[in-house]
Amino acid sequence: MAARPTPGRDAAGGARSRVGGPARRGRPATSPVPPPSLMDILADTVPDYIYFKDREGRYLRINRALADLYGLGDPAEAVGKTDRDFYPAEEAERFRRDELEILRTGTPVVAREERGTHRDGRVAWVATTKMPIRDPGGAIVGIFGISHDITRLKETERALAEKLRLLDTLMDAIPDHIYFKDLQSRFTLVNRAQAAHFRASGPDALIGKTDADYFTPEHAEQALRDEQEVIRTGRPIVAQEEKETLPDGTVHWVSTTKVPLRDPSGAVVGTFGISRDITDRKRAEEQLVRMAFNDPLTGLPNRALLMDRLGHRLGRARRRPGGPFAVLFLDLDRFKGVNDSLGHEAGDALLVAAARRLEACLRPGDTVARLGGDEFTILLEEIAGPGDALRIAERIQQAMAAAIPVGGTEVFTTASVGIAFGPGEYASAEEILRDADLAMYRAKANGRARYEVFDKSMHEQAVTLLHRETELRRALERGELRVVYQPIVALDDRRILGFEALVRWQHPREGLLAPDAFLAVAEETGLIGPIGFWVIREACTQLRVWQARFPADPRLRMHVNVSNRQLLQKGFVEQLRWTLETIGLDPRDLTLEVTEGAILENIKSTAAVLSQVRALSVQLHVENFGPDGSCFAPLHRIPAGAMKVDRAFVSRLQAASGEEAEIVRTVIRLARSLGMTVSAEGVETEEQLALVRALDCGSAQGFLFSEPLAPEAAEALLARGPRIDERLSS
Structure with missing residues (x-):
């Protein structure tokens, strides 16, 4: 800006500027500023800081606003002073360098943002324009400046920048995928989690791209339809579960919320979305479903x-x-x-x-x-x-x-x-x-x-x-079960060695039932456990009575059948020990008979339980053995002292081929080689008796000697003497 010249003389007759200071000799007297009255009126009406400086950086004039900033009572107090009088030396030097550059080049500085610190510590930001003042000849004679206070603007910008920084920090710290899109569903802003999800180099790499650049066509098209619907209706999509498939086949599950993005006028200008990865949860749910189904x-x-x-x-x-x-x-x-x-x-x-x-x-x-x-x-x-x-x-x-x-x-x-x-x-x-x-x-x-x-x-x-099971449970409660006893006889002299205890059911309507009518039901329902131990207690108690009344040498023995299921019930051995101790019976006088089929059905577990039974000194016999049985070889694993030939085989011994009889003889020889004695059951005729004797059986039982007897009849038999001379049932 060129200043209008103002005439005047100093005391020496030289021209003097209106604002004071001698003019250079040989040059016309000029003033770089307008008349004070006009400048004062003009400058003091604006809030911006206005000043004029000479080439040495001295203030020629400032307006009221700048005087107030400098803490001066009158703008004239600034005349002749420099920025060093109002700013720290470092800042004053910076201002001076800028002005010297303007004086050298004549190039103005326009709207430059400057930070100024006053001597009292106050900090202010201004947008400053500085331009050269020229005389009529075009020579630069000073600097004109006007500064607009932008301290509030800078504080607002700083606060906004802090908010943006916090927003960026928040977005990048959140593991969810956050994104903004325009009306064409192009990404305008995303967080780092979204960029990482797409394996992009950074958030900026996604700007301007769409889901079609990262997802399979099917998923990208569905996402576009959803977003366009949000834009069209203004209604958000909340917590929608989506299956995302990337081009490489990677599958993710996300819970997505999409809302319309509006400008200050309320118009929809895009969408904002946030997607939370729920892949682990979906896998856990799928696992739960698999576990459930x-x-x-x-x-x-x-x-x-x-x-x-x-x-x-x-x-x-x-x-x-x-x-x-x-x-x-x-x-x-x-x-x-x-x-x-x-x-x-x-x-x-x-x-x-x-x-x-x-x-x-x-x-x-x-x-x-x-x-x-x-x-x-x-x-x-x-x-x-x-x-x-x-x-x-x-x-x-x-x-x-x-x-x-x-x-x-x-x-x-x-x-x-x-x-x-x-x-x-x-x-x-x-x-x-x-x-x-x-x-x-x-x-x-x-x-x-x-x-x-x-x-x-x-x-x-x-x-x-089912009806039979109900009746059997009641029979056990009502005491309808009975034990009968069939004598076991030594074949050399028909001496009674002991008895086999057999269970019967005194049914209130059907009469006395044999085991075939109810033991299968007992096996299936688990009633075999309580029934079996009831028989053992009854038989052992009865034997203890007979041993006291009919002493013999060796003592009378009692044989009781036990099933595989009964053997394998929890606590069988402990309950057996307790029963024997309670009754006071010598364990050596009790023999448990187990079928060959039951042993072979579960050889490992059965052998383990039978070994524990044998450790109590209880005797073990394997019964129901015949040529139709399974392999004899595993029986060496059973600590049995005797083997009983099956009644079905005994009943057909007379018609048996020489080959069948030889099989039995071979088995008996093998049993004896293992230290086992051999017995037979089901002997009903003298011919059968002769055959089992020929097979070298040491004892037998059957209707030839006696049918199963009630306790009173068995006791009467014992009272007649230790030997059986004829069939009692005849």
């Missing part, structure tokens, strides 16, 4: 899932009658023997292998489930007729017949299968599963390794058995 060992559906599918199949049949379906209930034969002999790990491996073979036997859409233990169930959703189910059952039999490698050895197993067809009159999934289960038990009863189709007689039989 799948067997953890085999991975097959469990009972809950099977019953759900079976219930749905019945429901469809009721709504839309159509073709039949079938349920196959399957149980692995002799699985417990594998478990006990090779261990639970081997048993688990067998179950897994069986599950895979069952899956291979089925058609797409069918279901195979593991119900527990060694029980599996198959749902054939659609079949043309019963033949389809029977063919699959046969396929299962063939698959299971092949050897299964388990733990370095080959295991053979078979399957008993029960089949029930639907929909029929079934009202629930439980009913058809029950009937398939009944058919499976019929298959087991008929020899195992086979299948049976359910018929109504099976259900009637099951109801009868």
Whole structure:
């Protein structure tokens, strides 16, 4: 800005500036500033800081606002002073360097932001414009400056910058994916978590891109539709669970909220979204579902899932009658023997292998489930007729017949299968599963390794058995069970060695029932435990009485049958010890008889329990042995003192081939080589007696000597003498 010249003379006759100070000699007297009256009026009406300086940086004039800033009472007090009088030296030097550059180049400084610190410590920010003052000849004679106070603006900017910094810190510290998008669903701002999710170099790398650059087309298109709907309606999407699939196949689950982004006028200008990764939660939920509906060992559906599918199949049949379906209930034969002999790990491996073979036997859409233990169930959703189910059952039999490698050895197993067809009159999934289960038990009863189709007689039989179980429980409570005693006789002199205790049921309507009428029910229901120990207590108590009344040398002995299930019940050995101690019977006078089949069914566990029994000094006999029995070899593992030839074999000894008789002789020789004595049961004729003597049996029992006797009759027999000379039942 050029200043208007003002005439005047100093005392020496030289020209003087209106603001004071001699003019340079030889040059016309000029003033770089307007007349004071006009400048004062003009400058003092604005809040900005206005000043004029000469070439040496001395103030020629300042306005009222700047005088107030400097703490001056009158703007004239600043005349002749420099910035050093009002600012720290360092800042004053900076201002001076700027002004010298303007004086040198004539280039103004426009709206430069400067920070000024006053001597009293006050800090102010100004936007300063400085330009040269020129005389009429164009020479630069000073500096004109105007500064606008922007301290508040800078404080606001600083506060805003701090908020933005905090926002950036917050966004980057949050593990959720945060993003802003414009109306075309292009990213405008994202946090570091979102950038890392997309494996980008940083947040800025996403700006201007869309979901199509990072997701599969299907997911990107769905996200675009969602965002455009938010923009169109202004309604947010809250906590929507989404499955994200990246191009490399990586899958993530997120819970996403998207809201409209509005400008100050309320117009929607984009969307704001936040997505929380819930992959771990979804996997945990899936795991819970698998645990709830799948067997953890085999991975097959469990009972809950099977019953759900079976219930749905019945429901469809009721709504839309159509073709039949079938349920196959399957149980692995002799699985417990594998478990006990090779261990639970081997048993688990067998179950897994069986599950895979069952899956291979089925058609797409069918279901195979593991119900527990060694029980599996198959749902054939659609079949043309019963033949389809029977063919699959046969396929299962063939698959299971092949050897299964388990733990370095080959295991053979078979399957008993029960089949029930639907929909029929079934009202629930439980009913058809029950009937398939009944058919499976019929298959087991008929020899195992086979299948049976359910018929109504099976259900009637099951109801009868249930009724029998109820009656048997009451019989135990009401004292309806009885013990009868059959003498065991030495074959050399017919001396009574002891008795076998046999249980009977005095039924209130059906009369005296033999064990065949109720012991199978007792085995299935677990009643064999309390019934068995009741028999042991009764028999031992009776023997103790007879030993006192009829002393003999050796003492009378008592034989009691025990089943495998009874042996393996928890606490059997402890309860036996307590019984003997309570009654006061010498354990050597009690013999427990265990069937060969029961031993071989679970050789490992049974042998362990029998060893504990033998440690009590209780004697052990293996009964029901004959040429139809299983392999004799494992019996050396049983600490038995005697073997009893089966009554069924004794009854056909007269018609037996020489080969059968030789088998028995061989077995007896093997038994004797193991230190075992041999007995026979079921001897009814003198011819049979001669044959068992020829087999070198030391003792026997049967109707030839005596039928089972009530306690009073047995005591009367003992009272007649120690020997039996003729059949008492004649």
